[in-house]
Amino acid sequence: MDCPRCNLAMIPTKYENKNVLCCQSCWGYWLSTNQLDSILHTLVYKFDENEKQKILHDLSKGNLAVPANKDGKIKCPQCQGVMIKKPYSSSCPIIVDECSLHGVWLDTGELKALQIYVEQQIGKVNAKSDLALQIDSIDRRLAVVEQKLDYLINFIRKVRGDG
Numbered sequence: 041m042d043c044p045r046c047n048l049a050m051i052p053t054k055y056e057n058k059n060v061l062c063c064q065s066c067w068g069y070w071l072s073t074n075q076l077d078s079i080l081h082t083l084v085y086k087f088d089e090n091e092k093q094k095i096l097h098d099l100s101k102g103n104l105a106v107p108a109n110k111d112g113k114i115k116c117p118q119c120q121g122v123m124i125k126k127p128y129s130s131s132c133p134i135i136v137d138e139c140s141l142h143g144v145w146l147d148t149g150e151l152k153a154l155q156i157y158v159e160q161q162i163g164k165v166n167a168k169s170d171l172a173l174q175i176d177s178i179d180r181r182l183a184v185v186e187q188k189l190d191y192l193i194n195f196i197r198k199v200r201g202d203g
């Protein structure tokens with residue numbers, strides 16, 4: 041199959057143990073939606089922290105490097121149908137080209153940026169549940185303190201004779 045941007049044959053390659061196609065001219069990737077989801081939701085290796093921060097910064101500023109012809113519509117390398125441009129998920133700043141039948145095209149750098157974006161989103165969710173657990177434990181400790189206070193107040197009342 042040919043690269044939808046360069047029209048040169050793509051080379052089979054492994055990306056995090058998945059068999060995907062890569063264009064050796066523009067370094068874009070062609071893969072199935074399942075492969076993409078699985079790559080994004082398994083953390084195979086850790087990114088360099090500096091690189092990660094730089095990409096997150098670029099994403100927040102909306103200036104992730106994109107090819108000059110990024111705005112142009114491209115065709116599915118399998119069926120030649122025009123692919124749909126859409127964010128990977130709602131509120132995701134990374135736009136991917138997708139053929140709903142055959143797969144997703146990611147320009148150079150986009151796959152890595154997506155991995156970092158999803159990793160950060162998952163991290164946020166985990167951080168939230170950590171907080172929820174802490175609040176639960178504080179609630180439980182407060183309940184114990186309240187019980188003790190009740191007991192103490194009753195005790196004082198009894199001692200003073202007004203209970």
Ligand SMILES: [Zn+2]
Pocket residue numbers: 043044045046047048063064065066067068
């Ligand atoms: Zn290419």
Ligand SMILES: [Zn+2]
Pocket residue numbers: 116117118119120121139140141142143
């Ligand atoms: Zn297609």
